[in-house]
Amino acid sequence: MNTDTRPLTLNEDRLFPPEPTQRAIARRLYAQVAHLPIISPHGHTDPSWFAGNAPFPNATELLLVPDHYVFRMLYSQGIDLDALGIPRADGSRTDVDPREAWRLFASNFHLFRGTPSSLWLNHVFHDVFGLRVRLDAATADQYYDTITIALQTPEFRPRALFERFNIEVIATTESPLDPLQHHAAIRDSGWSGRVITAYRPDSVIDPEHEQFADALHHFGELTGEDVHDWDGYLRAHRQRRAFFASMGATSSDHGHPSCATADLPPAEARALFERIVRGRFSAADAEAFRGQMLTEMAAMSLDDGLVMQIHPGCFRNHNHGLFERFGRDKGADIPLHTDYVHALKPLLDRFGNAPGFRLILFTLDESTYARELAPLAGHYPCLFLGPAWWFHDAPEGMWRFREQTLSSAGFYNTVGFNDDTRAFLSIPARHDVARRVDCAFLAKLVAEHRLDEDAAVEVAVDLAYRLPKEAYNL
Amino acid sequence: MNTDTRPLTLNEDRLFPPEPTQRAIARRLYAQVAHLPIISPHGHTDPSWFAGNAPFPNATELLLVPDHYVFRMLYSQGIDLDALGIPRADGSRTDVDPREAWRLFASNFHLFRGTPSSLWLNHVFHDVFGLRVRLDAATADQYYDTITIALQTPEFRPRALFERFNIEVIATTESPLDPLQHHAAIRDSGWSGRVITAYRPDSVIDPEHEQFADALHHFGELTGEDVHDWDGYLRAHRQRRAFFASMGATSSDHGHPSCATADLPPAEARALFERIVRGRFSAADAEAFRGQMLTEMAAMSLDDGLVMQIHPGCFRNHNHGLFERFGRDKGADIPLHTDYVHALKPLLDRFGNAPGFRLILFTLDESTYARELAPLAGHYPCLFLGPAWWFHDAPEGMWRFREQTLSSAGFYNTVGFNDDTRAFLSIPARHDVARRVDCAFLAKLVAEHRLDEDAAVEVAVDLAYRLPKEAYNL
Amino acid sequence: MNTDTRPLTLNEDRLFPPEPTQRAIARRLYAQVAHLPIISPHGHTDPSWFAGNAPFPNATELLLVPDHYVFRMLYSQGIDLDALGIPRADGSRTDVDPREAWRLFASNFHLFRGTPSSLWLNHVFHDVFGLRVRLDAATADQYYDTITIALQTPEFRPRALFERFNIEVIATTESPLDPLQHHAAIRDSGWSGRVITAYRPDSVIDPEHEQFADALHHFGELTGEDVHDWDGYLRAHRQRRAFFASMGATSSDHGHPSCATADLPPAEARALFERIVRGRFSAADAEAFRGQMLTEMAAMSLDDGLVMQIHPGCFRNHNHGLFERFGRDKGADIPLHTDYVHALKPLLDRFGNAPGFRLILFTLDESTYARELAPLAGHYPCLFLGPAWWFHDAPEGMWRFREQTLSSAGFYNTVGFNDDTRAFLSIPARHDVARRVDCAFLAKLVAEHRLDEDAAVEVAVDLAYRLPKEAYNL
Known part of the structure; x- marks a missing residue:
């Protein structure tokens, strides 16, 4: 498409409002937060990187x-995942030269114009690797070589990058079945980086997960509990939550198709569980069980202090053919219309006013921001709003989040930013985007004389640093 | 949080676009509407204030x-309502010193940064009470004393404030069971302030209202009709509507959980009513009855000329535990996904093209603005759109209302602003915010060369003054 | 309302951001696309205009x-359609003087302030007819005479306007029952204008269409197939699609109430069809049959290469009384809440990854942009997003479309602009609005340093010209 070499720049005013008054305010606010340490309370980096430091x-x-942000966009324009070197579901890979895959990516980089991926990647190219020409077909090899060579140097090992990125704490996400040996290795290594885990029990909670039966079996072996008995199953969760907490976890995370909760009488809950473990359950049973388990997790939160997160509303693996070939998490997860008002009522009727309980809600359905989430969080003491997430973590999505939640929830029922990423190198870029957008948003309020600038500075610092630490007990 | 005394200012350009061209236009437009009298066709002030003038x-x-805008936000951050002196459901109150409650509020005033409550309150503090330092822990007592002392002076009595606020007419909202003695007292007092009522029959229409049975009994006593008979029940409504109209009412108002309407054959409507009054009805019956009554109210509107308003889509008293302790209207009402297209069809099939009929629709589900409400109002002669309401009456919500309704409904199928408040002192602030936001919105259209400035002046005046008078027959 | 003569201007910077930096960028981008030929791949102009050139x-x-954009707004303010000369359902018309109808329109032209109709009409008045005063009661006759006299001159014949408008290609929309004689006449006339058709089979697919039985009968006669037999019915479609393609069609278009698709086993599809043609079907059957036919149309697309379009989510003819008097398409179509994620799955499971298949999706439910449509189009190779459509083709709607689809779908899974209009004279105005809004949107990205200006120029040209040609195989 474009074969001339064109300069890559990273303007220091990027994402600030072009209007000079607001831009000047945004700059001043940003100067107060640009260099604050990164708090990353929710994400998917691989702890083995920091354990092994390879x-x-x-x-x-x-x-x-x-x-998957990157290769789904390429796939949407007809580029096969095999040609990009994406592993198949069975673990096999086509024999594709990684340099050829990179060239294919480079020659289609115009597809990302205006997207958050281009923001993040250009930030990484410019600031992490020092590149000063734009990525395209003509520069593909220069990029591939520059990056690949750098990666072999000590400065680009995971721990060195962690320190260079000024990460104060990062949470990974693990299944209850995970032995957390990498977290143990990090702890035992003497390295000062703070890498904690989070309790993500979907695979042993969702009866419709394709690995549920196996996972449940393993859960029993690992805990020594009879997890096919309701009480034993709950004890196994308590045990693993305690172990995760001992390895630094301060939160649990729940990625359910809906936000449905349930609070069944004990006998009904037990009977439901028995149908589940015998494999004789309806779709409604599965939904009810997931909902019941959210309330059970809330009950455990009150005891062990893990902050609870719900990430609902996604139709996972929507592309059947692609799932057969390539398995999960290949960019084919599609958001769904999501209800919170009725869905959360059972859990809130039980714990909505419980002192110390904290439940952070995320959404992929922006129509719920002003209608449901902000009014809920602006009332219930336990509820807080997670940031604009996944498909909505672009500057526009972050801006809509603030515009649509501010009036009913304010700033102080939100919890700052989550990067939620497995793309380790993009973490500084993602936090930088979030800080810039919040400063731009605050600058508009200041320039419209709705907020004094000294107060805006406090809010900016709170959003970038203090609120995520507080919300996640970090 | 912040204990230094910081100046409180009320910039004359607040809420105007920071970009100079638009700001200059907005100023010129606002100059034409800033001092127009306030038309307040829908609200919840207490008529006894103006009758007794205490x-x-x-x-x-x-x-x-x-x-409840204020104390729900405090509650959302874990502050108990008892500590704020909010009365319990049984009428009791904890023995809290009002000054202590005020200090608690003041020391948490940062929670309101960026919210409409802070806009309104700061306007009241500055313009009504002449305060020039910001509210926080350090200034709490100064505020409490300044305000409390002022309130004992003649200039701060309700009627004096009404006149100072330049209110041309204000509507309160009463149940059909209300004897309207305060409105009678105002009328008989010789005072020139125009305070009218509005007919809000929810408690005698909604079978699921906890006071329905008692209210119905009272309704019969008051009207002398056999309200347990369908014809008598409808006659009782006609009688009370006529009485309300004689006391100045020009509108009825209906706050239903959904916008469902029904138009049953007479025999079915009668049979439904009989199930309702015998207390043997399903949830579907209750919904059908509320829907049928909207159509009956529309039929009465055609006869008596009361403008009809529907405020649908709220899950009332969502927090069960709080409702038990503190009762209704404690900030726990949460908006719901709301349908209008199917819901209104029965009523519109009957009266949608009836000359002279006027039905003003409100929403708490902004996803309906562009999809349903603006196309409906941009077609049906009877339909008009009420302003951004309740959770959406912040500047952002007002802006979204205009952006999402303009193209299909224009300006002239909307009815100007409603303050809808029981916070009497905030009324000038609320109307000022609405006028400023409309002027800012119009300034953008002018600066983008989509509307001539002379036409924008006409629109600004229409929105601030002419349209609410016309829409509500004031 | 306003009876003074006021100047009509068409500012060259209209719709550009008022802030100078962005405005300057927008001007530079627009200069690259302002004079590109018009590609109009989807619309409702009448081919007889170009065939007969009367x-x-x-x-x-x-x-x-x-x-209907214009007269629905007038109707919404109580102006009867009879007084505007709109034909009745039975073909009759009141004996209204067209000049009187025009005066009524003119004296209510303030209703359109800020709407897209006013943008388009003022553009037509100014640029096509050279008018320099605004339309209102005082100038109504001047307008009527100027326009009516001009229309009698050769320069205002349809073909002359087509050439003056710089239309490279325009698609009309026809039923399979249409003999396409006007397209044949255009082809045979030797005139160089490219006017193609599109295959719109709703009337022979939707069992709930009031003309379905007659249309099906006619479909059989026209094709010589036994269209009451499932195989014959499908062959008839294939035959007509081939004929349409021979007359230039490159696309089919499907205007269904929902986006539901189905992929039934052959025996079930056949049985369903038999219930349909015998007229013994439920509403669920009708919905299933429409859904099945979308999948059948997709199958035929793979064979004959016609690009498929789905325009779902409208409650047609919502105003029952008006439909009785005036028939279809009288401004009473109201959008509906629309699901895509579940609805499209059957079709996508079958053809979602099929090379060469192209399906363009439209919506009237903006809540689906960021939640469903952009994630779907940003993943599936066959899916593309049609532009902001119908109630959403105002500048605000176009802006929201870009803001809400950019991050997940980018620019390159969208297909440029469709005017979708029967208002021939407004076509240049509509494309101009779309180009200006896209340039304004791109200017913001450039000014915020998210996109380099040279790349923005490429995107602007792609959106205005290249993408619609590619997407529709033109």
């Missing part, structure tokens, strides 16, 4: 293969 | 206790 | 009577 292999393996 | 007791009783 | 009769018949 070098990343090459540009393609680091930046293209693990990033 | 002084308001103190800052806490005036500004904190009755304002 | 003059349009007068201002009212040209600009008022066929434009």
Whole structure:
């Protein structure tokens, strides 16, 4: 498409309002938060990177293969995942040269114009790798070589990058079945980086998960509990939550198709569980069980202090053919219309006013921001709003989040930013985007004389640093 | 949080676009509407204030206790309503010093940064009470004393404030069971202030209202009709509507959980009513009955000329535990996904093209603005759109209302602003915000060369003054 | 309302951001696309205009009577359609003087302030007819005479306007029952204008269409197939699609109440069809049959290469009384809440990854942009997003479309602009609005340093010209 070499710049005013008054205010606010340490309370980096501290292999393996934001866009324009070196569901890979895959990506980089991926990637190219020409077909090899060579140097090992990125704490996400040996290795290594885990029990809670039966079996072996008995099953969760907490976890996370909760009488809950473990359950049973388990998790939160997160509203693996070939998490998860008002009522009727309980809600259905989520969070003491998430973590999505939640929830029922990423190198870029957008948003309020600038500085710092620490007990 | 005394200012350009061209236009437009009298066709002020003209007791009783926008935000951050002096459901109150409650509010005033409550309150503090330092822990007592002392002076009595606020007409909202003695007292007092009522029959229409049976009994006593008979029940409504109209009412108002309407054959409507009054009805019956009554109210509107308003889509008293302790209207009402297209069809099939019929629709589900409400109002002669309401009456909500309704409904199928408040002192602030936002919105259209400035002036005046008078027959 | 003569201007910077930096960028981008030929791949102009090239009769018949955007707004303010000369359902018309109808329109032209109709009409008045005063009661006759006299001159014949408008290709929309004689006449005339058709089979697919039985009968006669047999019915579609393609069609278009698709086993599809043709079907059957036919149309697309379009989510003819009097398409179509994620799954499971298949999706439910449509189009290779459509084709709607689809779908899974209009004279105005809004949107990205200006120029040209040509195989 464009074969001339064109300069890559990273303007220091990027994402600030072009109007000079607001831009000047945004700059002043941003100066107060730009260099604050990164708090990353929710994400999907791989703890083995920090445990082993091995070098990343090459540009393609680091930046293209693990990033479903990137390869789904390429796929949407007819580029086959095999040609990009994405592993098949059975673990096999086509024999594709990573440099060829990179060239294919580079020659289609115009597809990302205006997207958050382009913001993040250009930030990484410019600031992490020092590149000063834009990525396209003509510069593909220069990029591939520059990045791949750098990765072999000590400065680009995971721990060195962690320190360079000024990360104060990062949470990974693990299944209850995970032995957390990498977290143990990090702790035992003497390295000062703070890498904690989070309790994500979907695979042992969702009866419709394809690995549920196996996962449940493993859950029993690991805990020594009879997890096919309702009381034993709940005890196993308590045990693993305690273990996760001992490894630094301060939160649990629940990625359900809906936000449905349930609070069944004990006998009904037990009977439901028995249908589930015998494999004789309806779709409604599965939904009810997931809902019941959210309330059970809330009950455990009150005891062990883990902050609860719900990430609902996604139709996972929507593309059947692609799922058969390539498995989960290949960019084919599609958001759904999501209800919170009725869905959360059972859980809130039980714990909505419980002192110390904290439940952070996320959404992929923006129509709920002003209608449901902000009014709920602006009333219930336990509820807080997670940031604009996943498909909505672009500057526009972050801006809509603030515009639609501010009036009913204010700033102080929100919890700052989550990067929620497995793309480690993009973490500074993502936090920088969030800080810039919040400063731009605050600058508008100041310029419209709705907020004094000294107060806006306090809010900016709160959003960038204080609120995520408080909300996640970090 | 912030304990230094910081200046409180009320910039004359607040809420105007920071960009100079638009700001200059907005100023010129606003100059034409800033001093127009206030038309307040829908609200919840207490007519006894204007009948008795007694002084308001103190800052806490005036500004904190009755304002569920304010105390719900404090509650959302874990502050108990008892500590704020909010009355319990049984009428009891904890023995809290109002000054202590005020201090608690003041020391948490940062929670309101960026919210409409802070806009309104700061306007009241600055313009009504002449305060020039910001409210926080350090200034709490200064505020409490300044306000409480002022309230004992003649200039702060309700009628004096009404006149100072340049209110041309204000509507309160009463149940059919209300004897309207305060309205009669105002009328008989010789005072020139125009305070009218509005007919809000929810408690005698909604079979699921906890007071329905008692209210119905009272309704029969008051009217002398056999309200347990369908014809008598309808006659009772006609009688009370006529009485309300004689006391100045020009509108009825209906706050239903959904916008469902029904138009049953007479025999079915009668049979439904019989199930309702015998207390043997399903949830579907209750919904059908509310829907049928909207159509009956429309039929009466055609006869008596009361303008009809529907405020649908709220899950009332969502917090069960709080409802038990503190009763209704404690900030726990949460908006719902709302349908209008199917819901209104029965009523519109009957009266949608009836000359002279006027039905003003409100929403708490902004996803309906562009999809349903603006196309409906941009077609049906009877339909008009009420302003951004309740959770959406912040500047952002007002802006979204205009952006999403303009193209299909224009300006002239909307009815100007409603303050819809029981916070009497905030009324000038609320109308000022609405006028400023409309002027800012119009300034953008002018600056983008989509509307001539002379036409924008006409629209600004229409929105601030002419349209609400026309729409509500005032 | 306003009776003074006021100047009509068409500012060259209209719709550009008022802030100078962005405005300057927008100007530079627009300069690259302002004069590109018009690609109009989807619309409702009448091919007989170009076949016969007869003059349009007068201002009212040209600009008022066929434009339901215009007369629905007048109707919404209580102006009867009879008084505007709109034909009744039975074909009769009241004996209204077209000049009187025009005066009524003119004296209510303030209703359109801020709407897209006012943008388009003022553009037509200014640029096509050279008018320099605004339309209102005082200038109504001047307008009527100027326009009506111009229409009698050769320069205002349809073909001359087509050439003056710089239309490279325009698609009309026809039923399978249409003999396409006007398209044949255009082809045979030797005139160089490219006017193609599109296959719109709703009337022979939707069992709930009031003309379905007759249409099906006619479909059989026209094709010589036994269309009451499932195989014959499908062959008839294939035959007509081939004929349409031979007359230039490159697309089919499907205007269904929902986006539901189905992929039934052959025996079930056959049985369903038999219930349909015998007229013994439920509403669920009708919905299933429409859904099945979308999948059948997709299957035929893979064979004959016609690009498929779905325009779902409208409650047609919502105003029962008006439908009885005036028939279809009288401004009473109201959008509906629309689901895509579940609805499209059957079709996508079958053809979602099929090379070469192209399906363009439209919506009237903006809540689906960020939640469903952009994530779907940003993943599936076959899916593309049609532009902001119908009630959403105002500048605000176009802006929201870009803001809400950019992050997940980028620019390159969208297909540029469709005017979708029967208002021929407004076509340049509509494309101009779309180009200006896209340039304004891109200017913001450039000014916020998210996109380099040279890349923005490429995107602007792609959106205005290249993408619609590619997407529709033109």
